[in-house]
Every structure is written in C-alpha cells, then in structure tokens.
Amino acid sequence: MSEAFDVVDLIRAKRDGRPVSADAVDWLIDAYTHGRIADEQMSAYLMAVVWRGMAPDELHRWTTAMIDSGERLDLAGIGRPTVDKHSTGGVGDKVSLVLVPLVAACGVAVPQLSGRGLGHTGGTLDKMESIAGWQAELPPGRMRRQLADIGAVICAAGGGLAPADRRLYALRDVTGTVESIPLIASSIMSKKIAEGTSALVLDVKVGAGAFLPAIADARLLARTMVDLGTAAGVRTEALLTAMDVPLGRTAGNALEVAEAVETLRGGGPADLIEITVTLARMMIELADSSGNQVDRVDPAQVLASGAAYPVWQAMVAAQGGDPAAVLPHASTVAVLPAPVSGYLTRLDARAVGIAAWRLGAGRARKEDPVSPVAGVRWHAGLGDPVVAGEPLLELHTDDPAALGRARAALADAITIAPEVPPVTVPPLILERVRA
Ligand code: URA
Numbered sequence: 001m002s003e004a005f006d007v008v009d010l011i012r013a014k015r016d017g018r019p020v021s022a023d024a025v026d027w028l029i030d031a032y033t034h035g036r037i038a039d040e041q042m043s044a045y046l047m048a049v050v051w052r053g054m055a056p057d058e059l060h061r062w063t064t065a066m067i068d069s070g071e072r073l074d075l076a077g078i079g080r081p082t083v084d085k086h087s088t089g090g091v092g093d094k095v096s097l098v099l100v101p102l103v104a105a106c107g108v109a110v111p112q113l114s115g116r117g118l119g120h121t122g123g124t125l126d127k128m129e130s131i132a133g134w135q136a137e138l139p140p141g142r143m144r145r146q147l148a149d150i151g152a153v154i155c156a157a158g159g160g161l162a163p164a165d166r167r168l169y170a171l172r173d174v175t176g177t178v179e180s181i182p183l184i185a186s187s188i189m190s191k192k193i194a195e196g197t198s199a200l201v202l203d204v205k206v207g208a209g210a211f212l213p214a215i216a217d218a219r220l221l222a223r224t225m226v227d228l229g230t231a232a233g234v235r236t237e238a239l240l241t242a243m244d245v246p247l248g249r250t251a252g253n254a255l256e257v258a259e260a261v262e263t264l265r266g267g268g269p270a271d272l273i274e275i276t277v278t279l280a281r282m283m284i285e286l287a288d289s290s291g292n293q294v295d296r297v298d299p300a301q302v303l304a305s306g307a308a309y310p311v312w313q314a315m316v317a318a319q320g321g322d323p324a325a326v327l328p329h330a331s332t333v334a335v336l337p338a339p340v341s342g343y344l345t346r347l348d349a350r351a352v353g354i355a356a357w358r359l360g361a362g363r364a365r366k367e368d369p370v371s372p373v374a375g376v377r378w379h380a381g382l383g384d385p386v387v388a389g390e391p392l393l394e395l396h397t398d399d400p401a402a403l404g405r406a407r408a409a410l411a412d413a414i415t416i417a418p419e420v421p422p423v424t425v426p427p428l429i430l431e432r433v434r435a
Contacts, residue, residue: 003031007041014048022061029065033164039171046168046177054182056227062182063228066190069164073111073140073196078148080109081287085279086192087203088184088211088221089121091353092246095203096124096154097260098268098276098303099283101311104151106280106297108287111147113157113195117362117370121211121353122253126361128154130254130328130372134321152315162190170366181217185224192229199235199286201279202226206430207244209349215240215430222433230435235286238433241275242426245382246349248272252361252375252396254327266306269381271428277303278429330373330396334403338386342416345382351413352376355406359397373398376406383425386416 005027013020020028028045031037054062075082083103087093100110117123125136138146138155146153159166165187172178172187192200202225205211206218222238229236248269250259262268263276280299288296302308313323356362360371377394380386392414395406 003027003036007031007037007045011041011044011048014045014052017052019055020058022057025058025061026065029062029069029164033069033167042168042171043175043177046172046175046180046183049183050177050180053180059182059186059224060228060231063186063190063193064232066162066164066168066186067194067232070162070194071160072194073143073161075109075111075144075147075196075198078109078144080107080148080151081199082109082111082147082197083199083201083283083287084110084112084192084195084197085201085203085283086188088188088205088218090205090243090247091121091209091349091356092248092251092256093121093205094127094248094256094260095272095276095279097127097257097312098263098272098308099279100152100154101264101315102276102299102303102308103280103283104315105302105308105311106284106299107151108284109147109151110153110283111143111195111197112154113161113191114154115157116366121209122251122256122356122362124154125156126370127253127256128321130257131316131321131323132325134316135319138319146315146318150311150314150318152311154315155319157191157195161194165190181221181224185221185228189225189228189232193232193234197234199283200229201282201286202236202238203275203279204238204240204433205243206240207242207349209246209353210243219431219433226433226435235289236435237282237286239279239282240430240433242428242430243349244426245347246352246378247275249379249381250375250377251352251356252359252373253370254329254372255375255377255396258327261309261312263303264306264309264312266304271381273300273303274428282432328373331398332396332400332403334395335391336393336395336407336410337389338392338416339388340416340418341388342386342418344380344384344386344414345417346413346415347378347382348413351409352378355395355409355413358405358409359395359402360399371398374402
C-alpha cells in the first residue's frame with residue numbers, strides 16, 4: 001500500500017525542529033497503531049519529540065489522533081454528572097480509594113479508569129486487588145450500570161480505549177522517552193478524554209517522590225493537560241500538591257487499603273484527609289459548573305461522618321470483592337526504631353517508595369506480580385516527636401531476603417532534629433491551575 005507520508009522525512013523534520021502538519025500527525029499515529037511504522041522509526045520520532053517538543057496545535061492533534069485510535073465511552077444518560085480524577089503518582093497515594101466513594105456520596109458519579117504501578121509509585125488497581133475477590137476488569141455496560149446505581153467505579157481501562165497510547169507507552173518505557181511533557185500530557189489526557197467523563201481534576205505531584213520533582217515542570221505539565229482537556233470539551237483543572245514526604249502513614253497495597261478504609265470510616269491521617277477533601281471540593285464545583293444540579297454538601301463533613309463508607313462497601317461488592325474480608329498480612333514485619341530522640345523533620349518519599357517496592361509492593365516490568373502484603377508503615381509524620389528506641393518504621397514482607405535492600409534504601413531517608421524545633425510543616429496544597 002502506498003503511504004501518504006514518508007516516515008523518515010517526518011523523523012528528519014521533527015529532528016530539525018521543522019513543523020509537522022496536522023495530516024502528518026494523524027498519519028503517524030494511525031500508521032504506528034496499525035503496525036505500518038516500525039518500532040525503531042517511532043522510537044527515533046519520539047526521541048526527537050523529547051528534544052524538540054510539540055507546538056500547541058500539533059500536541060492537540062496528536063492527542064486527538066490518540067483518542068480516535070480507539071473507542072470513546074459514552075457516559076451520557078447515567079443520570080448523574082460525571083467527574084474523574086487523575087494523579088501523576090506519589091508514594092502512599094491512596095487518595096482515589098477514599099475520593100471516589102466520597103464524591104459519589106456527595107451525588108456526583110466518578111468513572112475512574114486506573115492503571116497498575118510501575119517503579120516506586122503504587123497503582124490503584126494493585127491496591128484494590130489486595131481485597132479478596134475484587135475484579136479490575138469491567139465491561140463498559142456493567143461500568144455504566146454501576147455508575148448509575150452506586151456512582152463509584154474503579155476499574156481497568158479496557159483495551160479499546162486509546163490503543164495508540166498502549167503501544168506508544170510500551171515503546172517509551174524501553175527507549176528513554178517517557179520524560180517529555182507533551183508525551184506525558186497526551187498519554188494521560190487521551191485515556192481520560194476517551195473514558196467519557198465530563199469533568200476532570202488532575203493531582204500533579206511535585207517534589208522528591210514525584211515523577212517530575214521540579215515545580216516548574218509540574219506546572220507546565222498541569223497547564224498543558226488542563227488546556228488539552230478544555231479543548232476537548234472536558235472541564236479540567238489541576239492541583240499541584242507536595243510529594244516530598246509520603247502521604248498518610250503507609251505505602252504498600254493492603255496497608256494502603258486499610259488506611260483508606262479507616263479514613264472512610266471517619267478516621268485517618270490529616271494529610272490524606274486534606275488532599276482528598278480539597279480534590280473532592282474541586283470535583284463537585286466542576287460538576288456544578290457544567291450546568292448539573294449538584295447538592296452543595298461539604299465533603300469534609302461527609303467524610304468525617306463515615307457516610308462514604310457504605311458507598312465503598314457497595315463499590316467493592318459490585319466488583320466481586322468482600323468488603324468485610326480481613327486484608328492479608330505480611331509474614332515478616334521488621335521494626336526500625338528511632339535512632340535518637342527529637343522531632344521528625346524529613347522522611348524522603350522516594351526512599352520510602354523504593355523500600356516498599358524492594359519489599360515486593362511494586363513491579364520493575366509490567367508483567368511482574370506484586371505482593372499485596374509488602375510495604376512500609378511509619379509511626380510519625382513531619383514535625384512529630386520521636387523517642388530513641390521506639391518504633392519509627394515497619395517493613396512488611398513475605399520475603400525476608402528483601403529486608404536488607406529495603407533497609408539500604410532507607411539509610412538516608414530520615415532527619416530527626418534533636419531539639420524543640422521551629423518545625424514548619426511545608427504546605428501540601430501548592431497551586432490550583434484553572435482552565
Ligand atoms: N502516565 C501515563 O499514563 N502516561 C505517561 O506518559 C506517564 C504517566
């Protein structure tokens with residue numbers, strides 16, 4: 001078959017920073033998705049994008065072509081406004097587990113299509129799968145019904161949604177081309193727009209444990225994604241949130257589910273509550289400004305009252321899970337005591353994430369299994385007093401041989417100030433990016 005474009009010409013154009021036409025972008029995505037462009041050619045093109053970036057029109061077209069490579073879910077007619085949330089990924093980030101039932105309890109439906117973890121940050125599906133019987137796969141018809149009935153769904157994105165991204169992401173993962181703002185933005189937004197939500201809130205993490213540690217990069221990513229969503233007719237806003245310290249008190253699949261449940265029942269750590277409630281308020285506001293009738297309830301009160309917990313139970317049960325089942329426990333728990341007395345002034349999120357990963361909570365390759373029980377629990381948050389010899393960290397695993405490497409990851413993760421400090425806990429919520 002004769003092709004409309006010569007891929008080598010397009011690689012040269014991108015390499016040299018010359019414009020690439022809208023038709024050429026459509027062709028590139030279509031031809032690569034259908035196997036008419038070789039991996040090595042698309043790798044070269046992607047590396048040129050890493051260096052040269054994309055013009056706004058070009059990025060918009062690239063994202064639209066990725067959406068058009070597959071199906072677009074239609075969530076109209078479920079009887080409630082829909083709003084989703086996406087996080088760029090942090091350590092101990094179990095926000096979705098609390099936020100999805102909470103926003104549903106406030107009258108807004110949340111169709112959350114999630115992914116699995118890669119590297120030192122965990123994935124929502126891996127966490128949910130530590131609940132006995134819970135199924136991540138949900139056909140679109142059942143997803144719509146669950147959304148209409150319960151208002152809350154967390155499930156795997158089906159293969160029909162943005163298949164171009166599936167191929168491109170797998171290639172980027174092995175060619176050093178993940179770290180590009182236009183490629184990250186188009187990858188995330190193509191899936192979120194295709195899922196059919198009418199509004200979207202993005203939690204863009206900043207700091208040591210984040211995918212993009214520098215605030216300038218996180219801000220640019222947030223702005224790029226908000227613009228892409230808005231151009232596609234999805235009301236989109238972003239929140240920049242700090243990820244220097246891991247969120248809550250646990251990192252690891254079943255450990256995080258237990259902490260999420262505690263929070264849904266009206267307890268839970270203050271940082272997790274603050275971020276969840278802030279995102280919930282934004283989501284409800286966006287649903288409201290879409291012309292939907294949304295009861296103005298305060299998510300902070302709903303969460304504290306425990307009223308989101310029955311929604312969680314219904315959501316888990318609808319996907320085969322037993323919300324009353326006891327979560328699995330690790331066979332080995334090693335306790336690391338505080339080396340000195342004082343006040344905790346630093347707990348490095350990346351180090352905690354790597355330790356949890358080495359204990360078995362995360363995967364190095366997509367096909368690796370994850371341990372539901374592995375992870376880290378910390379007994380103090382930033383600014384809290386700690387006492388020499390008292391437990392500070394717990395390492396949970398079924399593989400005692402992993403303990404040494406996890407301890408090594410944590411060797412320089414903690415700072416304890418010896419005297420009563422002027423410990424100013426840095427803010428968690430940094431900036432809001434509006435359309
Ligand atoms: N998550 C995605 O879905 N895509 C990226 O490119 C990076 C993170």
